Structure formats: C-alpha cells, structure tokens
Amino acid sequence: MKIEVCMSPDLLPHYDAGGKCVVVIDVLRATSCMVTALAHGIEAIIPVKEIAECRQWQQKGLLAAGERNGQKVEGFDLDNSPFSYMQEALKGQTIAVTTTNGTTAIEAAKGKAAHILVGAFLNKSAVIDALRRFKKDVLLLCAGWKGRVNMEDTLFAGAIVAGMPEAYIEDDAALIAADLYRLHRHNKMEIMHHCSHVQRLKRLGIEKDIDFCLQEDVYQVVPVLQEDRLVPLAAHTASISQL
C-alpha cells in the first residue's frame, strides 16, 4: 500500500488518483462539518461547487449549507460550524453543501478515484481503519486555502501517514506532513494560533469551532462518496462491491 499527500488541489494534476482511495481533507471546517453531520444522523450530504447549484437543491426541498470566506451564504439554512449540525431536527435530512475549498477538492477528485472518503481529526482513526480495509493505494488530498498549502490540512494528512507506518511513503509531501504531525501532535492548538487561516477565522469569532475541529477521534463515521452524495461508510465494508 502506497501513500501520497497532495498539499493543494492545484497540484492534483501531478498525481494519479486512478484506482486509489482518495481522502478529502478540509479540517477548518468543511470536512469536520461533514463528519459531524453524518455522526449526528444527517442522512446524506451533496457536495456542490457553486452557490447556484446549492440554491437549486434548496428549491427542491433540501437544506442548503455553505460559506464563502468563512461566512454563511445569504438565504442558506446552515453555516459552516460543526455545532450547527448537531440539531435533533436535522436527523434523516439531506443537505447540499458548498464551501470555499472543501467541495472544490471533492470535485477535483471525482471520476478516477476508486473511493472518495472524507477525513478530519474528528474521525482520524476511523479513516485509518477504512483505508486498511480497502487495501488500496492512498492519496490524501488537502483542500488548502484558496490554492495555497495550509497548516491544518497538512497536519491531518500527516496524522494519517504517521498512523499507517505499514504504508510505503511515495512522495516527499507525505514525509513532510508526517514530520509536521509528529512535531505538533501534542500542541496542535498552540501551533494553529500562528496560522494565517486561524487568524482569519478568529476574526470571525469562531475559536470554539477551531477547538472542536482539532479534537481527535470524537466520531467513528467515515463519509464516502456514492454517486453524487456522501453517506456513512458501512462498518466492516471491505470492497466496493459491498458499498
């Protein structure tokens, strides 16, 4: 099993997702929200790239969620805070979601990958378990920040690499990410305070979200893309035929 880290969707053309398990990573906050949502009983999430497409789903009766530059899109039902997805009233619902970086990364991975999973610190060990069950090469795709590399997604990619010592590290980005995680695993919050993205988010008053999203192994659910939507990966699923 080989493992690679693509630090920005802009670098994806240099990677071959063909036949691999791709893990989409946007820790602050898109993929953390997705994990939280499915963990709290939301049935499915439709990730879409454009706000307009999200509105179309809303007109068809789904809930619309999403942000641009960290703030809720006007007229949408839900923002990009994990706490918004913990409501009893949302259980069983399907939500269409668009975010600045996260859904763009999912779009970029569609087509060639064998499986597309969604990862965050919140479901770290569950993602590792799923990757071990699938037994395919792994491509960790960081959403980054508007095309640039960011700390939190690189750290999480490193957590997966460091958590799978049996995997063959295929590229330097995976080595760099794993080093970074080993260096900061016990002071994630402290290092994140120096980061550009966190400083941006703090200006929006969402420190509580950041603290929540940096917690490891809160949930066991792994969102997996089936056709156009993310649903919980069934426990013990070992191959695509069982999806």
Added chain:
Amino acid sequence: MKIEVCMSPDLLPHYDAGGKCVVVIDVLRATSCMVTALAHGIEAIIPVKEIAECRQWQQKGLLAAGERNGQKVEGFDLDNSPFSYMQEALKGQTIAVTTTNGTTAIEAAKGKAAHILVGAFLNKSAVIDALRRFKKDVLLLCAGWKGRVNMEDTLFAGAIVAGMPEAYIEDDAALIAADLYRLHRHNKMEIMHHCSHVQRLKRLGIEKDIDFCLQEDVYQVVPVLQEDRLVPLAAHTASISQL
C-alpha cells in the same frame, strides 16, 4: 518585511511576486550548481527553459549545460553536478543552463519580481544577508520535482525563514518549512536518504553531489538575475539602483 514560501511553481499563481525579492530554490542540483559556478569564477549564467534554446547559445559560442531527469543532455558541455563547475578552464566563461525544474522556476518568477536571487544551502547566509539589505518582502520559490513539493527545497526555504526571525511569516507554507528545518537541521543527510528525489539521484550514482549540496555556507556569492543572465550580486548592494 513579510516572508512567504511557494512550495511548487504550480502554486505561484496564488502568490504575488510584485515588488518582492524572489529566491529561486532547486537544491538538488540546479541552484547549487549556479552558486558553485559563480563562486568558482564563471562570469555569468543564462538560464533557459528549453534544450533547443540552450543549443542556440552553444552555437553562438557559449557553453551549454543541463540535464533532463538528472542526466546530461547529449551534446552539452556540462552536466548538473556542482563538481563540474570547479574547473579552472571555465573561469570568465558564460554558460547557458537548462534543468528539469530550476530554470522553469526562474522563468515563472520573471517579470513581476523586484529582484530574482538564486539560493542553495551552499550560500544560505549570503542569501539572508542580501535579503536584509534589499529590505523588501520575500517570496521563496521552490522548484520542487516536476510540480510536486520536495523535501530539500522545502528544507532550504525553511532555513531562510528560520534564519530571519525578524520577518513576518505571511503564510502557513512558511511556518511548515521553518518547522521542518528546525526539526532536521542537524540530520539533513539522514532525512534526505528517505526522500524520493534522493533515491532517484542515488540510482544515478551521485551521492557525492548530494552530500556537497547539503553543506551550509560554503560560498558567499549570491547569483542575481540581471536582464537575461545570473551574475554575482555585488557585496553591500542595498538597492536596485546600485546593481
């Protein structure tokens, strides 16, 4: 003074090089060769993107140097080993150089930057001194490996960031690079042995080049782009008007 790290030329569209000092980094081996060449009395280096352009300069009487995938281009005078540039016979000569990643990075930076400098571990402290004299925002541009992030260029970018604690770190990539350098500054050789690029180079039998290129502060020269060629930056140059 702000400092940023662009980990791959493919990410350059997300950075604004305008008015900045751009340092082009391709430690193994393009920028290490350029530093070595100017340190050993070669008068100027013309970096070109294409092999054909390099041949044209050769036909005009210059020496042609360059590699593709780590091996010397057929018919060229010099390869991409720093030891090739230490010959007495080359003193005062001008060389046209093309490499897989390094000259591509220089091309990508041309146009908007205030100054384009060439950096490698070999001239690390001289680069830092030059950046301090220029007093402009700094963009460290890693050549990477065929568009991907690589260890050695990220490490060197981190050496510059860590060496300029007075600079304001503008992006997460700069934080990541500096962390990586602080982690590995005393075991560069050891960590490099795990890297994909080094494993590739070892297959070409050039461990000696790698050891040489990872040494810090062997030379004081800083190559700077003037029109189409790299020449040694004059010591104590403080502004473009003195170039």
